[in-house]
Amino acid sequence: MKRKKMSLVSLLLVIALLLGGCGGTGGETGSGGESEPVRDTLIVGMDREPAGLDPTSTHVTTAVMIFNNIYDTLLSFDNEMKIQPRLAISYEQLDDVTYKFHLRKGVKFHNGEELKSSDVLFSFKRLYDIPAAKGQVSMIDPNGFECPDDYTFVLKTTEPWSALPAQICSSYLNIVSEKAVTEAGEDFNRNPVGTGPFQFVSWTAGDSIVVERFEDYWDEKALLKTINFRIITEATSRVIDLESGGIDIALAVGVTDIERLRENAATDLIQFNHTGIRYGAFNCSKEVFADKRVRQALNYATNVEIIRDVLYDKGIGAMPATTSVIPILSGRNTDLVQYDYDPEKAKALLAEAGYPDGFSVEYNFLSNTKNTRLGEMLQAQWAEVGVELVMAPLESATLTATLNAGEHDFCTANSTYALGDTIEGLYSFYHSSMHGTSRCRAYLSNPEIDALLDEARVEKNEDKREQLAYEIQALVHEEAPWIYIAYEYYNVGLLADVQGFKPAPNSAHDFSCVYIAEK
Amino acid sequence: MIKYILRRILMMIPVMLGVTIIVFTMMYITPGDPAEIILEDGATPEAVAELREEMGLDDPYLVRYFRFVSDLLHGDLGTCYAIGQPVFDRLVQTFPNTMKLAALAVLVSTTLGLLMGIISAAKQYSVFDNVAMALAMMGNAMPNFWQGLLLMLLFSLWLGWLPASGFSSFKHMILPAVTMGTSSAAIIARMTRSSMLEVIRADYISTARAKGQVEYRVILRHALKNALIPVVTIIGIQFGRQLGGAVLTESIFAIPGVGKMMVDAIKARNFPVVQGGVLMIALSLSIVNLLVDILYAYIDPRIKSQYK
């Protein structure tokens, strides 16, 4: 008798489950590929949210990418890192320190204003009172600017400086509309106005930034109507979203997903060498690392070959690195050879340097999977030569503070190359005056290298600059303040029907030429 | 009843004040300098010192605390260090998402919990009872970030029913809500089961049956309403858990919620955002607890008379 009563209740359960469980799922079938109308919106999954949309607020890779699509600089790098004219049709160097730029006529800002040299002046002048951006114009004379007429702009550098054109291409110097900035004030960071192929639409913090085609762009118009930059920090979710058709392009794809995206018919993978190098840096200002032999010994004690195989899945994710200058830049010293893996030699050198039974070193790093694995491998390898590597992970805020203050013994980093200029890069890595800045992790102070760097910085002649670059790299190789790990490839996953995407080494990708192919 | 609600609201004020003190002190003693993070690569020592001065980070503890509280009283939660947007706007954008998610998660956990609790109480010691309880506890034991990933693999990738991440439509909320909901379904199920078992044995249930009332109405109208009383308090507490659970789930499913914002803010030493976020969460929890107590009185007339 009792049984019958209970069946009623279980029936109730089934109904409730049906209602509650999968009530709302629509009829949407699997991922794209059917004959939907060709989409005119591109959804890009990016890994980090830019701090702001004012070009002076940040230069995180994702921000640089968006800036490149809503602003223009006077000059810019093409995909071979060669400098090409953009808003400035041409420029001439009047003397050692003065440069004259001829601006393009009839260029419209998104708010309808026409680009004038006053806007360019304003875009340069405002950098001096922004602490984060001041460094970018430290070599430019603040009162050396002139605007002879609406379409010419003259600037002077504080001293002869061969890397000035490269500095003009920096994302900090994207040209903004003076009228828009003065009117918006603080809010400009949230609704930018530039001259780029796309104009800003909306930004929901933590979720997405939407831009749409700027109809009267001075160059040929963008092919797509809108781009939605979605912020998906979790790498695994980003890739799954791509494969399930939720997004069209997934930036910063992990090494482990490369093969699968290539094999999967619905997706493609583009790999390119971006302007970054992953390295380990000894803090030369610390007593134990002051001696070159100790640094060389640890280079011998590190089997970079096998570390690269493990971290980058046998070379799929990166290229071997023998010097700090990245492959696509001119002046890269190609005849340097990597320290081979020779623990005996390392022990001998350590003994010679006065550490026969080794020493203990603290390793500060941002705790993510790659740094952790790298640290654990170094720990095991260095232990064989008696050096104990103590893992000391820090989260981002404390890490930045420690490294900038030079309190670390050893750290790893993945720095992008300053300004895409060989000499500037070497200068920011190794020059003793740069201690405390974010790229100088080795705290090297070698007068000979400093002298060569200063000379190269002002050297106008191209071949002479390359010759100096060779010499500097050779000396640095001898000093061995770093352990070169790899030039990492930057991997971008796309849906098969996304065409025309050409990645830029300094991640200033141009989305105006991207389109969706008909099926 | 109104008097009781007013008293409870007044009591919230010291708690809120306490929250500001704790959060502010916690942030104050945390190493790492926001100025350096904002400057990123441009962080030369002078630039950092200049920015710190500008942001007033060098002032003594008390000065900064009272500035924070006085701003708070004027409704200004300060500006977010990273984006320069008023914290209030950031919260307005992110808070509703987390609340919607947490509410849906509570709905999921309550329906699951109640159903399993009632059924396993009605069919005590049967196979269903043990299986339901074991399943519920399994949901609770699984780390929700791992569960989220697996659900995403199953439902977004292989089955293609639900979008993997983002937060634009209702369908986006199903997976995260289920991930968060299952963890507290167990507690609600267990609580419902034990209180149902207690209530089913009460005399008034036999009275109801003696009246000739049909079984399922005896269970739903008489037993459940009484059994709900202790369960309602558990549901109130679960809401707090869901806000906590949201933190990881939001980063997995890329949901612009307060949880994810808070984790990034703490890591980037974005003090105003952390302080604003924690205050908002604490406020919403206190309000939810108050609502639960009112619901409590509505369900149990004996308590309503106390409040008069």
Add this chain to the structure above:
Amino acid sequence: MNNTTNTATSQTLPVYKKRGQGAEIWRRFRQNKNAMVGMCIFLVLVSFALFAEFIAPYDPIEQDLLNIMQTPSRQHILGTDELGRDIFSRIVYGSRISMTVGLIAVGIAFVAGSALGVICGYYGGILDNVIMRFVDILMSIPAILLNISIVAALGTGLQNVMIAIGISNVPRFCRIIRASVMSLREQEFVEASRAAGAKDLYIVMRHIIPNCLAPLIIQATVSIGSSILQCASLSFIGLGIVPPTPEWGAMLSTGRDFLRKAPHLTTFPGLAIMAAVYAMNLMGDGLRDALDPKLKN
């Protein structure tokens, strides 16, 4: 009351075997199948923790970079992780870490929570009010945010993680103790002992605490499980246990990047966490039924 009939006592009282209270609880606990399952899993994990050296076939930190991310095979029953280390050995050693985190974190919460709870419950007054408001504040901040800020303040590492999780569990224990102490305070036997001149401390230790052990033990068991979960969540955000110490949460977190290529890197640590928390919940329930006869029916 009305006149009830024959309340006579008589010699032929059926003799019940005199069972100690502990034995009675154990008998009830043993009858609960789920609880026994939980107990077995718990014992396995504890034996892993205690005899890790003997059970684990390999050294958990020893790398074998030639064959990384091997799927389970004869030599490595659960396969190898992203640096070629044996996953089974790491899980066995990992149980030592997780159990320690669970036990010590709950220990901190148990002691601090009980002390606060007893003071509030027994003395009441402004002290009670102040402490309880403090507890309300802690309760109104989600545990994970509390953990993150404490770890951010103290720095990462096993010890700080334990302190953080311990502190965020204090409110729960404090509330439970306070409730049972307040109800016990009114009981006659407490007044009787006070009337007999016993000092407060004696009363608390002798009468009050033993009587509110039941809810405490239940909460402690369940909290060990939740502490292991919280530790895993911290590792997921990168604030958990320092590598290379093998901890389940850290293994799960690093493994997630290889979720598609080598799922076994996440599956086994995940299952280990689940088993531990599941066992704790089952035992907690079993204890609740055993210690609280009213529910046994």
Add this chain to the structure above:
Amino acid sequence: MSQQEKLLEIKNLTVHYATVDGTVRAVENLNLSVDAGQTLGLVGETGAGKTTTVKTIMRILPVPPSIIKNGEILYKGEDLLKKSQKEMRSIRGEKISMIFQDPMTSLNPVLTVGDQIKEAIELHTKVNKRKAFELAGDMLETVGIKRDRANDYPHQFSGGMKQRVVIAMALACNPELLIADEPTTALDVTIQAQVLELMKRLKVQYNTSMIMITHDLGIVAEICDYVAIMYAGEVVEYGTREDVFLRAQHPYTKGLFTCIPDMYSDDNRLIPIRGLMPDPSNLPSGCKFHTRCDYKCERCEKEEPSVVEVSSGHYVKCFFALPQNVASSKVSVKMPV
């Protein structure tokens, strides 16, 4: 049909409970009957199986532990044990309704009194909500509670008032048989008298027959027409009130009477019955009362006595039961008028 149709007839009903410590034989082939309009008193110590019996009549015993071994319960000739749940529901509350012992817990604390009575009415009569509520108000008036209190909650009533509400609920659909399981035990004496008075009045007014379960012989004397003495799951003596009070023959029945203080006799020593109720999971052999009986002989220990009709309608289950013309009762009890 027998000469006067029996409203309810229970034939050798046996009900056991399967518990952790073995099966409890609560009721052992019990025979009982109730005529229309009559009140049967069911008397016995706690654990004698009284509640189990009436709950089996109503079929509200929880099935997992309880098992109905055999026996029939004929209500107007139809066996209730064979009826489906649906059919039982139309009987419960309408034909047979029940009052429980503790008024404190027999009303749903979260529903108003009026709603709970209304529910009983709506279940069995096709009336709209407003009419049902009105009827509920009438019932409250009949049990002496003002109508406007229908919207109050149970916790706002005293014990006695609550029992009145329960009675109102039970009689809402004018049932033919009312089962009262120790309705006044939880009440104090003065309230008890009022409630009994009310039940007597309503019994006559609605011409309902009643089964009154009690272990208080005072109540039996005041309200019951017939009496059945139950011991360890079976009826050991059955008869009219006068039979049992004046001509009790079974030692247990006599023992019950010697335990009551008698106002009129100056003998101030009470003679309790030796021993306690036997453990239902291992009942003694033969006559179940032999372990506590002063008159027992070997036969009592081995054989189970059969039921002897000592006089018309007066049955005793004991070897020493003598047909009426010989017996002399040692006990005299003044019948309260």
